[in-house]
Amino acid sequence: MLWFQPISGDLTRISAYPERWFGWNDPQQDITALINSERASGKRHILVIGDSFSEAGHWQAFLGEQYSFTFIHNSKTTLEKILSKIEKDRPDAVILETAERAIPDMYNSGSTFLTAINQCVLPESNQNARTGNIKKTEGLPAFPYTNRQILPRNGSNISEGFHTLKLWAKALISPRKRKAKTLALTQTNLFSNQKNDKILLLSKDFLLSDTADENSIHTMRCSMQKAATTLSRVGIPYVMLTIPDKTTAYQQYLASAEIRQRPALINRLHVDKLQHGIDMLPPIQEMAAAGYKDIYLPNDTHWGYKGFQLAAVLIDIELASQWPAQNPPMQDSKTHD
Numbered sequence: 001m002l003w004f005q006p007i008s009g010d011l012t013r014i015s016a017y018p019e020r021w022f023g024w025n026d027p028q029q030d031i032t033a034l035i036n037s038e039r040a041s042g043k044r045h046i047l048v049i050g051d052s053f054s055e056a057g058h059w060q061a062f063l064g065e066q067y068s069f070t071f072i073h074n075s076k077t078t079l080e081k082i083l084s085k086i087e088k089d090r091p092d093a094v095i096l097e098t099a100e101r102a103i104p105d106m107y108n109s110g111s112t113f114l115t116a117i118n119q120c121v122l123p124e125s126n127q128n129a130r131t132g133n134i135k136k137t138e139g140l141p142a143f144p145y146t147n148r149q150i151l152p153r154n155g156s157n158i159s160e161g162f163h164t165l166k167l168w169a170k171a172l173i174s175p176r177k178r179k180a181k182t183l184a185l186t187q188t189n190l191f192s193n194q195k196n197d198k199i200l201l202l203s204k205d206f207l208l209s210d211t212a213d214e215n216s217i218h219t220m221r222c223s224m225q226k227a228a229t230t231l232s233r234v235g236i237p238y239v240m241l242t243i244p245d246k247t248t249a250y251q252q253y254l255a256s257a258e259i260r261q262r263p264a265l266i267n268r269l270h271v272d273k274l275q276h277g278i279d280m281l282p283p284i285q286e287m288a289a290a291g292y293k294d295i296y297l298p299n300d301t302h303w304g305y306k307g308f309q310l311a312a313v314l315i316d317i318e319l320a321s322q323w324p325a326q327n328p329p330m331q332d333s334k335t336h337d
Helices: 010-014 079-089 100-107 134-139 160-173 214-234 265-269 281-289 305-320
Strands: 044-050 067-073 093-099 180-184 198-202 238-243 277-279
Touching: 010 180, 010 198, 044 079, 067 079, 079 093, 079 214, 093 100, 093 214, 100 214, 100 238, 100 265, 134 281, 134 305, 214 238, 214 265, 238 305, 277 305, 281 305
Parallel strands: 044 067, 044 093, 093 238, 238 277
Antiparallel strands: 180 198
16 A cells, blocks of 8 residues: 555546556656746737636747747636736737536536527538647657656655545545546557556546536537637637547547447537637547547646647647738837837
8 A cells, every 4th residue: 555656647636546557657748837928029929718728838838939928717707807808908819728628617508707698600610620730749849858756766755555545535435526537448558657448537527427408509609609709809819729628538449338429518519610719629539549648648637748739739820820911019018008
């Protein structure tokens, strides 16, 4: 029971599954976070509204040479407040990012982000799935590579055995508080962890914990369309980035036939029909099929560096398609009054 290793991933911190089993073993880039940065001459300034995938400041770090950023958590603002901030601060572009499991809270009935609607005309898809951009990640800046620290160098860290015993005791007392679970995989080349025949997942991933009827799906689609239309009227470039839950991203590799056949929320929303909407699921599936490991970290609900690189490339491409044919603004923040 006395397994000494640091517990670093959010899934191993909240579950009874040891870091020894689910910690990554392939090197990761040690990304220097870029969450908020000052405006600078020659850089366009981006207002980012997102969740933990953007709060980490990792995809932004790969684009730090050409952009500066301001971040706001999407649970702490509203569409109306975003419009006011755009008017006040005059960013050059806006990124509205949402993880799959957060979509109902943001866009379904009862949302505090906007007034949800269920009357709209959704356009036909006129965009191709964002695939074929894996190689472009190789042109991004590289951060130093790091290896996960393991025994014996970290023998003084918290005992995983003690941590596991404590969490199992809590689970016996309050079973519903178990926030992570494992599922069997059909392949062992998706992650670099020791137990690579299994995937560690957040129990509240939408595919595992919830369903949505057709009325709710239509409301969410219309509300997302409303957000896209509202941003388009502002007159600056924007991107609506939708990120699949880890369960959805690896759904096709799950051993459970029943879960493989469940309709994923992100697929039912047809994000590609939104103007400047990016559905991250197709390119992530392409990357996994190409043999890339740890797109999502095995001990975490979030991406490894390769996933953040992919997001950076797709965002940059979508913004580039909207920039006017001119050089980046050369003024600093003092001219934005």
